[in-house]
Amino acid sequence: MAALPSLSDLFDYAESNPVLPKQEAKLREAVLRQNLIQAQYDRLNEGSRSLLIVVTGLDGVGKGSAINQLNEWLDPRHIRTIAFGAPTPEQAARPPMWRYWNALPAKGKTGIVFGSWYESLLRKYASSKMGSAELLHGVQEIQAFEAQLAAEGVQILKLWFHMSREAQGARTQRLLGDKNTSWQVTETDKQVEEHFDAIREIGAAAIEATQAPHAPWHIIPSADDPLRAVETASIVLKALQARQRKRFAAPADSSTPCKRPARLDAEQVEPLSRKDYKKAMTKWQARLGRLVRTDAFRKRGLVLAFEGMDAAGKGGAIRRVTQALDARSYEVVPISAPTDEERAHPYLWRFWRHTPLPGNATFFDRSWYGRVLVERVEKLIPAAAWNRAYGEINDFERQLHEHGVIVIKVWLSVSRDEQLRRFHQRERDPAKRYKITPDDWRNRKRWPLYEKAASDMLRFTHTEHAPWLVLAADDKRHARVELLQHIVGTLEKALKD
């Protein structure tokens, strides 16, 4: 068996500027076009996976033309070109991967990504705005992102367009020389020749570090237009035709477990009197109200996830917190079964969409933890999917944390007896009857299963950057006061840093 060519060999080959004879190009084109359309439609009908084509490489080597060609040879109505430039103010205010998450194509569709996560990283590094430690961190971020997408069934293909320094320079000069083409040349295109060696080196390092079976790189020799087009199309065709759904493992979870343990069954406490409750609520709501109106908080953001058995009092607890906030600064997102659109995207997509802007808060009434709770217990997904979710979730929360978003997670711990009492109470009260459904009774029967799932959840996702608060919730008053105290305490600590 012949050894696979090394990356350096592939770069060298591309820099030899190979040419495809015109006649051969025509023949291959004709065959390719027919097969591409067929493969695209097979994929659409199957509807299982989306294909993400990352287009990168040297500037000024015809990446745009290659993509126009693809749009010509495939049915462009099912391809979305997703192009990123410098982040807009809105994008810059979110964690770096937010805009990429938001733009993911739905299942069955193809997305062509221009100005991808590689561009922003390499450009920042090349302009010396970033040290190598930060570069390494950026690479790890990319590895985790791609691994997660692949595990969720997104097929990833990464193309690096390449040619020799001389060929790139000559191409740029040729375009500049004609007023009908000079507008195509950007400032970056002009700088490639001068910085060729550095770009080649950084590019090679990034490719080497992110080469993976689930997101393979391909080097496209780009000096000859027909060869570039045919090569690109061949690789895309192979990707579209690839049938087997390999399952890839998510990357190892690198988050630090929290030192204070969190136990599921919080010790229930003495009920709080109505008078003490009112007094405490006024005090803590006021303190929270002042905190979220500070300049320090305006630079941060707050994400709160509420979980707990049915009737644990999540909604009521959330409302006692939002009373202290300005209606324009928060959003309550109730999480139930995903919509069709949400189902057609990787799992965390629907939560990424709701991450708050600086100075704002998002309350999740149930959250991404549904993956390892209801979806696990009700066997809605294979065990591999919820097993890998712990790491994905930790990674999601870490990204929020690193961006300055404060993550607060609350498990409202209600006893089985108290739940029963509340179910009966709800059934008796005409204004609350809507809150109780046959599902609630069914879930109640599976109490031990939910308990096991919640206990695993606490074990695997109780991290330094996003620890759980387990709240004794049999006494609603006590739970609400403790919740407010916890939020105030967490914010005060975070805003001091």
Place this chain on the structure above:
Amino acid sequence: MAALPSLSDLFDYAESNPVLPKQEAKLREAVLRQNLIQAQYDRLNEGSRSLLIVVTGLDGVGKGSAINQLNEWLDPRHIRTIAFGAPTPEQAARPPMWRYWNALPAKGKTGIVFGSWYESLLRKYASSKMGSAELLHGVQEIQAFEAQLAAEGVQILKLWFHMSREAQGARTQRLLGDKNTSWQVTETDKQVEEHFDAIREIGAAAIEATQAPHAPWHIIPSADDPLRAVETASIVLKALQARQRKRFAAPADSSTPCKRPARLDAEQVEPLSRKDYKKAMTKWQARLGRLVRTDAFRKRGLVLAFEGMDAAGKGGAIRRVTQALDARSYEVVPISAPTDEERAHPYLWRFWRHTPLPGNATFFDRSWYGRVLVERVEKLIPAAAWNRAYGEINDFERQLHEHGVIVIKVWLSVSRDEQLRRFHQRERDPAKRYKITPDDWRNRKRWPLYEKAASDMLRFTHTEHAPWLVLAADDKRHARVELLQHIVGTLEKALKD
């Protein structure tokens, strides 16, 4: 029959600061809560209409508390509080109504709007940043917006919270006097007392001008907490229970028809030779390429709508234009049957979402004109809906135009013979066979119906701010060159202004 109370009477009544005795409040509360939940669930199950509750009025009179109360008495998982503050940079870059369109709740759901279109208008006027002509224009904008939503089945309810000057002042002082409540008081709350008469006057004028059967105003006396809560809940209950789906007419179309007429059947022209075509394309693409890279264009935006019979060459024409653009600066949006999410919103919602940021272009491959073409011909909607769409569409395009977005609309006019030729050609070419479906043949049989619909469309939507280009499209080369010329000409003229 007793005369309806005048607005002035209602204001006076609210300023008399009426009180609801505690015992009576309790009784009414109990009944209201039960009926509210019932009404909300009936509405949800029916799934027909969304309810939009606009919350406005004096500042510092407890609007927030009233809404918290509603959230307590209804199932809050089906209510979304939509709160607007000062526009974010992203919002400010779009036409003013964009952010309101984007936030509309889906059918069956309830949205509570804080800081609505009234707030931004009144605040701007009160701060003297706006003359009365502009105020009038703003009011008309609101009238058109609400009429359109109502016609699409959105139920609108507008609440003005009110009390006397003295009561507002006393309430503010009371809150300020206690450190546990002082954080609730905003700068605006403190200014109400001083500017009371002016605010009352502007508010009354705005209410008078926008009072409408499809979007009625209610004045809520707010000095007494229980009365405020019960009044708000009663009005919301009545709205939720209102069953009959009244059809409201859209407002009169105020756009100016274009003076140059547009005829559907463009005279077909001599085919262009391959050589002349290539030369012309290079020239016009270059000119367009330079134009969109000017500073003047970076302040504007471009929306292009492409319509035409099947096989008229829309996709190919669009690609010839995008070749001149930077992939990061445009989006091609293919319009087909709406998704479930899109169907659950007013018709233009899906198009508002895709309006471009400054310096960007959106290409619609088929567009909002589907309403008066395919949806009319295939009888997918009642005649009243497409009849009123002409005005709605003109209004949509006018708003884009007034915001500086250049609107270009193209009808690719292909003859019936040429269409047949292309259908056969597509069937013969394996790489193009996917483009032809049984639908295409069926639509072809309805050619006269589509022709009639297209002709009406040209007649009613060919406006000064967004005129149609009817493009002779039997010769693709000629059509593409003329299209580029038209776009360049339109841009050059618009950017000079």
